Amino acid sequence: MRKKLDGIIDRYLDVQQDILETFVDREQLRQLTQPTLLPNGRRIPGLKLDHPRQLALMHSLLRCCYLAAEGTFTTRELYPQTLQALRRAPEEYKLASLRNDLWKLRAKGLVEKIPHSRRYRLLPHGYQICLVFLKLYEKIYAPLTAGILQSFVADQSIPKEKITALDCRYNAVIQALDDLVDAVGLKAA
Numbered sequence: 769m770r771k772k773l774d775g776i777i778d779r780y781l782d783v784q785q786d787i788l789e790t791f792v793d794r795e796q797l798r799q800l801t802q803p804t805l806l807p808n809g810r811r812i813p814g815l816k817l818d819h820p821r822q823l824a825l826m827h828s829l830l831r832c833c834y835l836a837a838e839g840t841f842t843t844r845e846l847y848p849q850t851l852q853a854l855r856r857a858p859e860e861y862k863l864a865s866l867r868n869d870l871w872k873l874r875a876k877g878l879v880e881k882i883p884h885s886r887r888y889r890l891l892p893h894g895y896q897i898c899l900v901f902l903k904l905y906e907k908i909y910a911p912l913t914a915g916i917l918q919s920f921v922a923d924q925s926i927p928k929e930k931i932t933a934l935d936c937r938y939n940a941v942i943q944a945l946d947d948l949v950d951a952v953g954l955k956a957a
Contacts, residue, residue: 779839782892800897804875812875817905821861824854825869826898829879829890840887843867 801814815822828849829841847863854861870888873879878894881887890898931939 796897800876806875812872815872815876815901817901820854821865821869822872823902823905824850825866825873826901827853829873830895830898830902840882840889842886842888843870846870 801816803814804812806812825846828846831849843863843866847866850866851858851861870879873894874881874888876894876897878891878897880889880891882889
């Protein structure tokens with residue numbers, strides 16, 4: 769029992785460290801978006817930063833419930849959590865679709881199938897990549913594009929001292945992008 773609990777605690781601490789310090793170099797990130805060519809000649813599409821099914825699957829893979837199970841899971845165990853993260857009904861996202869999405873992650877070396885079983889394992893590198901994708905999407909990509917594409921008019925009347933530090937940073941990025949567009953002579957469509 770003590771050995772099992774030690775393993776769970778160690779995996780939990782590793783997860784906490786990964787959450788705090790997750791880095792992927794630019795070339796790794798670029799390679800993930802490129803198609804993978806299998807030895808049999810089959811071509812598997814690359815991962816996309818804004819693909820809802822892929823992000824929902826990654827979200828399900830990162831849930832801490834797999835820490836106690838030594839990071840292993842079956843597609844049937846993962847399916848309800850992915851449906852919940854995707855906010856879809858089973859008729860809209862079938863188990864076969866989840867298996868297809870998982871297959872893409874396997875092709876990129878993020879997940880492995882445990883031989884002679886129906887179980888899979890999220891690899892440490894896969895954990896880090898999933899974490900980076902979710903951080904990029906949920907903390908930067910989605911809020912920034914939402915602010916650019918559909919700004920909230922009432923935000924213009926908020927006093928500067930009540931604007932959060934995060935919103936100030938997003939506004940600075942938006943202003944910097946506007947300045948860059950102006951500097952290179954591009955005009956908004």
